[in-house]
Amino acid sequence: MRICSKLDLLAACLWAGAAVAAVAVSDSLLIRTALGAPMVFLVSGHTVLRAIGVRTGSALQHFVYAVGASLAAGIAGGFALNAAGSLTPLGWALWFWAVTAAAALVAAGRRDTPDLPAWPAPARVRLWQGAAFMLALLVATGAYALAVRDEAAYREFKYTAFWLLPSASGESGRITVGIRSAETQPQLFDLEITLDGQPFAIFRSLTIAPGETWAREIPVPVLATPQKADARLYRPEDNRLYRSVSTLVPHI
Amino acid sequence: MPAHFTAGTRINPLRAGIRFVSAVIGPDLRDGGADAPSQRANSGWIAVLCLTIATALLLVVAGHAAGRRGYDVAPLLFWSGVVLLVVPTSLRITWPMVARGERLFLLFLLAEALFYYKTVYSPTSFINHDEFLHWIAADDLMTARRLFLSNPLFPIGPTYPALEILTTAIVNLTGLPLFAAGTLLLAVLRGTFIGALFLFFESITGSPRISAIACLAYMGCSTFVLFESMFSYESLGIVLCVLAFAVEAASKDLVGRPRLKALGLIALLLASLAVTHHLSATFTATYFGALAALEALRRQGPLRIGARTAAGFTALLAIALPSLWVQARGIPLTGYLGPMVESGFDTLLGKILGAPTPRSEYPGAPDKALYMRLTTLLAILLLALGLATGFFRSLAMAAPSGARSGWRPIRDILKRRWRDSRLVLLALLAFGLPVSVAFRLTIAGWEIGNRMGTFVFIAVGLVVAVSIVHFWQGRTPRGWRRIAPAVALAVIVLGGVASSTINPIHGRYRVAADQASIEPMGIETARWAKEWLGAGNRFTSDRINRLLLASYGRQDVRVRIIEGVYSARIFEAETLGPDEFWALARSDIDFLMIDLRLTTAPPVLGFYFEPWQRQGTPLSGAELLKFNDIKGVTRIYDNGWIVIYDVRGLHENL
Numbered sequence: 001m002r003i004c005s006k007l008d009l010l011a012a013c014l015w016a017g018a019a020v021a022a023v024a025v026s027d028s029l030l031i032r033t034a035l036g037a038p039m040v041f042l043v044s045g046h047t048v049l050r051a052i053g054v055r056t057g058s059a060l061q062h063f064v065y066a067v068g069a070s071l072a073a074g075i076a077g078g079f080a081l082n083a084a085g086s087l088t089p090l091g092w093a094l095w096f097w098a099v100t101a102a103a104a105l106v107a108a109g110r111r112d113t114p115d116l117p118a119w120p121a122p123a124r125v126r127l128w129q130g131a132a133f134m135l136a137l138l139v140a141t142g143a144y145a146l147a148v149r150d151e152a153a154y155r156e157f158k159y160t161a162f163w164l165l166p167s168a169s170g171e172s173g174r175i176t177v178g179i180r181s182a183e184t185q186p187q188l189f190d191l192e193i194t195l196d197g198q199p200f201a202i203f204r205s206l207t208i209a210p211g212e213t214w215a216r217e218i219p220v221p222v223l224a225t226p227q228k229a230d231a232r233l234y235r236p237e238d239n240r241l242y243r244s245v246s247t248l249v250p251h252i
Numbered sequence: 253m254p255a256h257f258t259a260g261t262r263i264n265p266l267r268a269g270i271r272f273v274s275a276v277i278g279p280d281l282r283d284g285g286a287d288a289p290s291q292r293a294n295s296g297w298i299a300v301l302c303l304t305i306a307t308a309l310l311l312v313v314a315g316h317a318a319g320r321r322g323y324d325v326a327p328l329l330f331w332s333g334v335v336l337l338v339v340p341t342s343l344r345i346t347w348p349m350v351a352r353g354e355r356l357f358l359l360f361l362l363a364e365a366l367f368y369y370k371t372v373y374s375p376t377s378f379i380n381h382d383e384f385l386h387w388i389a390a391d392d393l394m395t396a397r398r399l400f401l402s403n404p405l406f407p408i409g410p411t412y413p414a415l416e417i418l419t420t421a422i423v424n425l426t427g428l429p430l431f432a433a434g435t436l437l438l439a440v441l442r443g444t445f446i447g448a449l450f451l452f453f454e455s456i457t458g459s460p461r462i463s464a465i466a467c468l469a470y471m472g473c474s475t476f477v478l479f480e481s482m483f484s485y486e487s488l489g490i491v492l493c494v495l496a497f498a499v500e501a502a503s504k505d506l507v508g509r510p511r512l513k514a515l516g517l518i519a520l521l522l523a524s525l526a527v528t529h530h531l532s533a534t535f536t537a538t539y540f541g542a543l544a545a546l547e548a549l550r551r552q553g554p555l556r557i558g559a560r561t562a563a564g565f566t567a568l569l570a571i572a573l574p575s576l577w578v579q580a581r582g583i584p585l586t587g588y589l590g591p592m593v594e595s596g597f598d599t600l601l602g603k604i605l606g607a608p609t610p611r612s613e614y615p616g617a618p619d620k621a622l623y624m625r626l627t628t629l630l631a632i633l634l635l636a637l638g639l640a641t642g643f644f645r646s647l648a649m650a651a652p653s654g655a656r657s658g659w660r661p662i663r664d665i666l667k668r669r670w671r672d673s674r675l676v677l678l679a680l681l682a683f684g685l686p687v688s689v690a691f692r693l694t695i696a697g698w699e700i701g702n703r704m705g706t707f708v709f710i711a712v713g714l715v716v717a718v719s720i721v722h723f724w725q726g727r728t729p730r731g732w733r734r735i736a737p738a739v740a741l742a743v744i745v746l747g748g749v750a751s752s753t754i755n756p757i758h759g760r761y762r763v764a765a766d767q768a769s770i771e772p773m774g775i776e777t778a779r780w781a782k783e784w785l786g787a788g789n790r791f792t793s794d795r796i797n798r799l800l801l802a803s804y805g806r807q808d809v810r811v812r813i814i815e816g817v818y819s820a821r822i823f824e825a826e827t828l829g830p831d832e833f834w835a836l837a838r839s840d841i842d843f844l845m846i847d848l849r850l851t852t853a854p855p856v857l858g859f860y861f862e863p864w865q866r867q868g869t870p871l872s873g874a875e876l877l878k879f880n881d882i883k884g885v886t887r888i889y890d891n892g893w894i895v896i897y898d899v900r901g902l903h904e905n906l
Contacts, residue, residue: 019425029427036425040418041440048520053513054499060356061502064447067440068495069517071418071488072524078399078417079527087397089424096425112509120353123295132299139306140368143313147375150317156761157773161891165784178784182776182891226901228886246886248901 008116009104012047015039016100023093039096045070047100050107055114062117073099158183160208162243164193164231172250173222177231178215181208189242190234195220195249196227205236226251277640279648279661281722293354301341301358305365308337313372319757327621330757334749337365339742345468346720346738348461348729355464356450362471363446366749367439370481373758377431379767382484384799385409390416390430391803394423400581404810405802408588411581414528415485434483442481445491448498453714455501456674457649459721465741466717469638472631472744473709474692474751475702489529490706493536496521497710500540500566501674507558515562519569526573530585533574535707539677540570546673563673596697600690619856624750631747632689634740635716639682642719646682649718650675675714682715684708695858716744754856763870764855769796774847777894778805785843792819793845794860797894801845811862813839820861826874828882837902843888844897846876 019035026032045066049056052069056062077095081087086094107113125133159182167174181187191203201218208214220229226248233243315330341362345355373379378387385406392401393416400410415437422433446467453463470476480487496518503514525533544567547560578585601607644662650670651661670676688708691701724737749756755768762768778800781789787806792798792813801807812818817835822828823846828836850860851873857863860871877895879885884901 023425027427033426033428037422037436039425040422049517052516052520053509054517055510055513057502060447061451064444064451064495065499065517067444068448068492068499068521071492072520074418074421075414075524075527077421078413082399085397087393087399087420087424089427092421092424123293123298123353125295125299129295129299132303136299136302136306139303140309143306143310144368144372144375146310147313147316147372150313150320151375154317154320155772156320157771157893159773159891159893161777161780161889163780163784163889163896165888176784180780182773226904243890243892245888245890247888247898248884248886 005116006108006113009047009050009108012043012100013104015043016097020090020093020097023089036093039070039093039100040074041070042066043070044073044096044099044103047103047107048073050113051103051110053107053110053113056117058117059119155182160187160189160233160243162231162233162245164229164245164247166247166250167217173219174217175220175229175247175249176215176217178213179206179208179233180213181210183210186210188236190236192232192234193218194230194232197230200229220249222250222252224252274659276723277644279644279651279659281645281648291349291351293351293357297344298354298357298361301344302361304340305337305361308333308335309365309368309372311336312369316372316758319759322760326757326759331623334369334746337369338362338745338749339739341365342468342742342745343738345464346741348725348734350461352460352464355460356447359446359450359464359467360443362468363442364439366471366477367442367481369749370478371435373756373767374770378434378483378803379770380478380482380484381766381795381799383482384803386415386483386485387430387434388802389413390419390434391806393417393420394430404808405798408530408583408585409485411577411583412485412527412529414524415483415488418488419483438481438483438487441487441491445480445494448491448494449710449713452494452498452501452710453717455498455504456672456678457714457718462714462717462721465720466713468713468741469635469716469744470709470713472635472741472748473705473712474628474748475706476709476752477749478752479702480706485529486532486703486706489525489532492521492525492528493532493707494710496525496536496570497539500543503562504559504672504674511558511562515565518566522569522573526577530574530578530583530589531703533570537567537570537574539681540567542677543567543673546677549668550670550673551668592696592699596691596694596700599694599696603694620754627743627750628747631744631751634744634747635685635712638716638719638740638744639685639712640719641723642715642717643679643682645722646675646679646715646718650679678711678714681708681711685712716741761849762856763850763853764794764796764857764860766796766857768856770800773891773893774800775804777845777889777891777896778803778807780889781805781807781843781845781896789842790840791843791845792822792841794823794847794850795862797845797847807843810841813841818862823861824871824875826872826878828878833882833902836899837884840903842898842900844879844899846879846895846897848873848876848893848895851876 015035016039019039022032022035045068048069049062049066054065056065073096077092077099078087081091081095084091161180161182163178165176167176177191177193179189186207186209189206189208191206192199193201200220206214228246229249230244230246232241234240235242311329311333315326315333318326318329341358344350345358378384385403386409388405389403389409392403393399393413399413403409419430419434419437422428422437423430426433428436449467449470450463453466454460457463480490499514499518499521503511506514522536525536540563544563547563577583647665648661650672651664652669652671664670665676684704685708688701688704691697691704720737720741725733754765759768761771774797778797781791781801782805788808790810791801791807792810793801798809798811802809810819813822813835822832822836825832850871852870854870879897880887884899884904886898886901887895888898889896
């Protein structure tokens with residue numbers, strides 16, 4: 001049996017209004033997602049469908065068409081808001097509210113707005129079946145969580161990054177040297193900096209723990225001609241040159 | 253047709269052979285109706301299959317974890333998960349006496365499970381090459397809050413911004429991160445696609461069973477699992493395309509105002525498609541154009557004039573809207589697609605005519621496990637069998653209802669008498685499968701064959717489903733007729749999974765292998781660039797590091813140093829020649845990034861920088877490190893594998 005009420009249009013308008021309010025006043029991800037996502041995927045398209053007056057034969061058909069119409073409304077919104085310079089959260093919320101309200105008004109004013117298709121009868125679910133659904137949901141969610149954890153935990157390459165930059169803060173009389181460890185064990189280094197081949201600064205026995213960043217800004221003389229600064233990283237355990245980087249010191 | 257032989261009858265082997273072939277491939281629609289009487293969905297089966305799929309996904313995740321660590325057990329875990337994911341659900345969907353609702357639920361379940369399967373390869377970020385391009389565009393849109401921003405890695409992308417518009421709309425409304433918003437959108441698109449495809453098939457065949465099997469056969473397309481699930485414009489384009497088909501097919505028997513209303517919705521979908529994806533819009537225009545032509549050719553039907561007008565108007569919209577968009581934005585579509593199509597056709601024709609193989613074809617196909625190749629091959633053979641036994645039967649379904657015996661339906665169709673032009677068109681379109689497979693056998697034509705598959709499989713799915721229902725299974729099959737076609741469909745879907753990528757298991761780093769080359773060290777180096785150098789510096793590098801720098805690093809990456817000089821030229825020689833030196837000095841490039849891992853193996857996909865610069869041998873360390881000795885160039889970052897050179901000093905020397 002088809003549903004011949006227009007209460008759905010009122011509900012859609014209220015939903016759109018609630019989404020605008022949530023975007024305007026709330027930072028809650030949960031509330032905004034619960035109200036905002038259906039606006040993009042379903043609610044706006046449902047009212048557009050009712051406004052056009054397309055008759056749908058089944059709940060599946062209505063849902064699929066409503067998603068299609070919602071996507072179309074969203075795409076149109078992108079161009080409209082771009083023209084208005086309002087591609088902002090509130091701009092989007094107002095766009096979907098305007099589309100929903102206008103389409104609902106058109107649909108409510110029509111005499112030949114088709115009835116909604118009947119919902120399919122709910123399937124009878126036994127206790128063990130419900131438990132199996134819940135278990136399946138739990139296993140799938142758990143598996144995803146495992147995948148996220150594994151991706152974050154596993155690193156194929158262990159390395160130490162070493163850099164020398166003119167200046168991180170933009171000041172001309174400074175250079176920045178840095179070390180970042182992505183190793184599994186703490187590493188011990190000696191660091192030597194030269195300016196145009198002349199020894200300029202030395203840092204001995206720097207211990208860098210895994211995940212740690214060590215960085216220093218070092219004042220250097222500013223000359224009329226460019227100078228080249230070199231930094232070398234040594235590993236005291238084998239007295240080997242481990243990394244070497246360089247930069248040009250900005251001149252006057 | 254039963255034959256009665258007597259002892260004196262001589263059997264003519266030729267005639268018997270012809271009869272046999274005719275019975276196998278002929279247009280006989282066994283048992284008439286395809287569907288069993290309507291019944292309730294079996295919640296028990298659904299519950300068990302949900303649990304099976306969840307277990308399968310857990311095995312897939314375990315397979316990735318083992319693959320990352322290089323354990324030998326990875327393929328066993330992963331592929332047992334895939335088999336468990338695909339086979340039981342496919343068998344149930346194909347089973348003859350199953351309720352419409354149950355088939356639909358299982359189709360949605362399988363489609364979303366395959367999307368989950370794609371997502372857990374990289375569960376917290378986009379990882380495929382094309383996904384990076386759209387991610388960068390969406391990030392730019394979020395930052396600048398303006399459309400049509402330039403994207404050097406993807407020049408045509410900004411003119412088709414629908415995917416980015418919808419994703420950023422979700423981000424703005426919900427506050428979700430971009431990856432979560434994109435994944436949510438893709439999950440909804442997946443479900444909508446399957447729903448629309450089912451409705452489309454159901455409208456033209458009238459059979460939920462054929463429709464469900466056709467949707468399942470579509471999942472055997474090599475692009476379904478990965479390519480159409482990517483954060484990329486074709487994932488939205490194919491959904492809008494199939495939605496337009498579904499709405500049009502459902503309105504085929506409407507007249508007057510209801511038909512006009514359906515046309516209104518189709519126009520909305522076609523307008524959205526025009527700004528979403530060029531190839532999907534082109535295929536949609538081709539489909540509606542061909543449909544209008546068939547309607548014009550058709551002799552029979554009570555609604556002929558109305559149907560012709562509606563088909564003509566729909567075709568006009570489908571052709572005009574994308575053309576207007578291309579004109580309005582000045583999109584260089586021919587320049588973008590032309591070279592790819594031209595070289596693909598040239599290579600395929602050369603192969604057919606026995607011309608010498610071009611140099612670009614030499615690096616050969618990337619290594620793929622033998623069992624994956626065999627599964628794909630078996631799936632193609634099964635599809636070919638399905639096409640052979642389903643083609644004339646699909647045409648017979650379109651014939652007038654009175655003409656269902658022998659070859660009469662085909663004779664009627666040859667006389668331009670058919671009930672539904674969509675069935676005729678789809679049966680003919682299924683011939684695109686062998687063409688797309690042929691293209692996939694060449695390196696230059698692979699892209700064409702891959703893209704073709706997405707659309708051709710809509711027709712292939714239908715023809716294979718008709719073949720299974722009307723020839724292999726019938727209405728109430730018993731014994732092998734019940735099992736074998738269902739197993740064959742499961743193999744077809746497995747073939748789609750196996751052919752979707754070179755190696756679906758997350759393994760160790762591989763050189764120039766797109767997603768297999770994305771790992772934490774490269775990502776952290778790109779993030780370092782953003783943190784210590786700031787965003788928006790002009791960088792150039794190899795294909796993978798360019799993507800990482802543009803996305804994670806928010807850098808302005810360049811494919812060309814200056815007009816006409818691609819970045820590969822400055823990396824691929826042991827010394828920097830005068831032309832390359834001056835090109836670099838005259839350019840506005842700030843930094844070069846080199847990755848010494850490229851020197852450890854030849855590129856898996858055949859190239860380090862751009863697809864048209866194929867290279868079979870590895871780069872050398874001397875080639876990449878030559879910038880150490882160039883005056884004005886400084887080596888500002890080094891992590892043992894990745895080095896960043898500051899080349900701004902070169903510009904001062906000019």
